[in-house]
Amino acid sequence: MTAVSTQGQDVARRLHDAHETYKEQTFIHRRFKHVDIVSLLNALNGQAPFVVSQVGESLEKRAIYQVKAGTGSSRVLLWSQMHGDEATATMALFDIFNFLKAKNDGFDDFRQAILSKTTLYFVPMLNPDGAERFQRRTATDIDMNRDALRLQTPEGALLKNLQQTLQPLVGFNLHDQNPRYSVGTTDKQAVVSFLATAYDADRNINEVRQRSMQLIVGMNRVLQQFVPGQVARFDDEFEPRAFGDNIQKWGTTLVLIESGGYKGDVEKMTIRRLNFVAILTALKAIADESYQQEATADYQAIPENGRPMFDLLIRNATVVREGRPVVLDIGINRHEVNDEPARNFHYRSVIEDLGDLSTFYGLDELDATGLTLMPAQVYPDILGSPADLRNLDMAALRHEGIVVFNVRQVEKDFFPEALVHLLYEGTLPAQPLGLEQIPTFLLRRGNHIEHILVNGFLSEEVSGANRNINGVTE
Numbered sequence: 001m002t003a004v005s006t007q008g009q010d011v012a013r014r015l016h017d018a019h020e021t022y023k024e025q026t027f028i029h030r031r032f033k034h035v036d037i038v039s040l041l042n043a044l045n046g047q048a049p050f051v052v053s054q055v056g057e058s059l060e061k062r063a064i065y066q067v068k069a070g071t072g073s074s075r076v077l078l079w080s081q082m083h084g085d086e087a088t089a090t091m092a093l094f095d096i097f098n099f100l101k102a103k104n105d106g107f108d109d110f111r112q113a114i115l116s117k118t119t120l121y122f123v124p125m126l127n128p129d130g131a132e133r134f135q136r137r138t139a140t141d142i143d144m145n146r147d148a149l150r151l152q153t154p155e156g157a158l159l160k161n162l163q164q165t166l167q168p169l170v171g172f173n174l175h176d177q178n179p180r181y182s183v184g185t186t187d188k189q190a191v192v193s194f195l196a197t198a199y200d201a202d203r204n205i206n207e208v209r210q211r212s213m214q215l216i217v218g219m220n221r222v223l224q225q226f227v228p229g230q231v232a233r234f235d236d237e238f239e240p241r242a243f244g245d246n247i248q249k250w251g252t253t254l255v256l257i258e259s260g261g262y263k264g265d266v267e268k269m270t271i272r273r274l275n276f277v278a279i280l281t282a283l284k285a286i287a288d289e290s291y292q293q294e295a296t297a298d299y300q301a302i303p304e305n306g307r308p309m310f311d312l313l314i315r316n317a318t319v320v321r322e323g324r325p326v327v328l329d330i331g332i333n334r335h336e337v338n339d340e341p342a343r344n345f346h347y348r349s350v351i352e353d354l355g356d357l358s359t360f361y362g363l364d365e366l367d368a369t370g371l372t373l374m375p376a377q378v379y380p381d382i383l384g385s386p387a388d389l390r391n392l393d394m395a396a397l398r399h400e401g402i403v404v405f406n407v408r409q410v411e412k413d414f415f416p417e418a419l420v421h422l423l424y425e426g427t428l429p430a431q432p433l434g435l436e437q438i439p440t441f442l443l444r445r446g447n448h449i450e451h452i453l454v455n456g457f458l459s460e461e462v463s464g465a466n467r468n469i470n471g472v473t474e
Helices: 003-022 034-044 088-100 108-117 128-133 154-166 207-224 243-249 269-288 296-300 386-391 394-399
Strands: 050-057 063-069 074-080 118-123 170-176 192-195 231-233 253-259 310-321 324-339 344-355 362-367 372-375 402-406 421-423 441-445 448-454 471-473
Touching: 003 088, 003 207, 003 269, 034 050, 034 063, 034 088, 034 128, 050 154, 063 088, 063 154, 074 088, 074 154, 074 269, 088 108, 088 118, 088 170, 088 253, 088 269, 108 118, 108 269, 118 154, 118 269, 154 243, 170 243, 170 269, 192 207, 192 269, 207 231, 207 243, 207 253, 207 269, 207 296, 243 253, 253 269, 310 344, 394 402
Parallel strands: 074 118, 074 170, 170 253, 192 231, 310 362, 310 372, 402 421, 421 471
Antiparallel strands: 050 063, 063 118, 192 253, 310 324, 324 344, 372 441, 441 448
16 A cells, blocks of 8 residues: 555545534435525535535426535536435535535645645535435436436436536546445445446446546545445446446546445435545545556456345245245345335335345345244234224233234324334235235244244334334235
8 A cells, every 4th residue: 555545544534533523414314305405505605615506407496506616627526316315425415515614623734635626516416306206216207317318307408518518527426326235246235336437338448437447446445444345346337328428428537426225324324424535535536636546457356236135034934835844035125115295214125035045145134944934913903093002012912923903094104112014904915925025924933933024124123213114004
């Protein structure tokens, strides 16, 4: 490791440790909306070193803003939330704004180097209509990141105009990815993935793309301090409709950052901090051109994203079919479902796969060797509403395997303390194991219940603070 890279590691550690100082406290969850950033941007406008301006508007007439900072010759364009439900980097950009306006905190030289050598253009929410619904696509139901050729969305047309007008040296395309990707063939979750996008089908490397690789090498080295073995490289197959691939082709070095998953970090606050560190250290590398010392071979050495993992993988469970025991694995994923007004969510888990899953991994795993899968038991009476659960002896019912309750009346946003499966209509499947079913069942050893699974969650995983995971069939 060179003296420059060692110094960079030290600065990255200091940034990481100091992040809480700059963390924008408005964002305590990912499902914020356009109105939340507008108030912050209004407050930011006029504060040195920023100039905030409206550069366009969405299909539904929401303003799209640009934040400009710095006076240097190297232009850098950074945009986030072109997919409305990919908000991790948006939070990090506002943390960076707080960092760039700070003083006398031990980072003045670092900060001044960036602001004097680069001019930064941030678009912190490119798809505000999608953010309003917390969905990937725009209000036209078009994936903006597949709109670089036809420019059918006003948001996509704006992004191309910014690139063509500013002609930035580097662009940062900031995304979230499936949190279930592994790093290569390992059992490690990909917390962050990078990509130096290809500009042609042959995946050639010119000076523009080489710079992407060199910047990523530096960011990877920085992040390995904090999430060792959990940084991956996204597949670089050329996508002729994508903005990343085309911006690289149009002459701007394109760095794609994908925020994946980090166990226990549902709101992605840990990955937000990693974005903060990675982006700031990359901006410093652009400012002092230290990225030129990096070898592209080190980029190729970063493992690619591997096969998606399961949220929960149950191994070697016994299921009785036609009187015959069958031993199999059960792969379960927990999917977020937006609640109105899309600031909250609940989970709807499904059985994704069954059979021999020995070549897969789970973010959580349970060895069910010697355990037999049985149906969960249903409470015999119909409750008037979920609130009636408070009148029952839940511990005694759970001891009998009773965790499913029929209720007549829906109470929105009511999540009982106990992990239960609420049925508003219908019944659980007679056969308690099948693809796409909600995984609510028991695992017994003889007559003893060892594990209760409700909506894909083991009962021992649940705490009082985690109340949005109860299984609900609508």
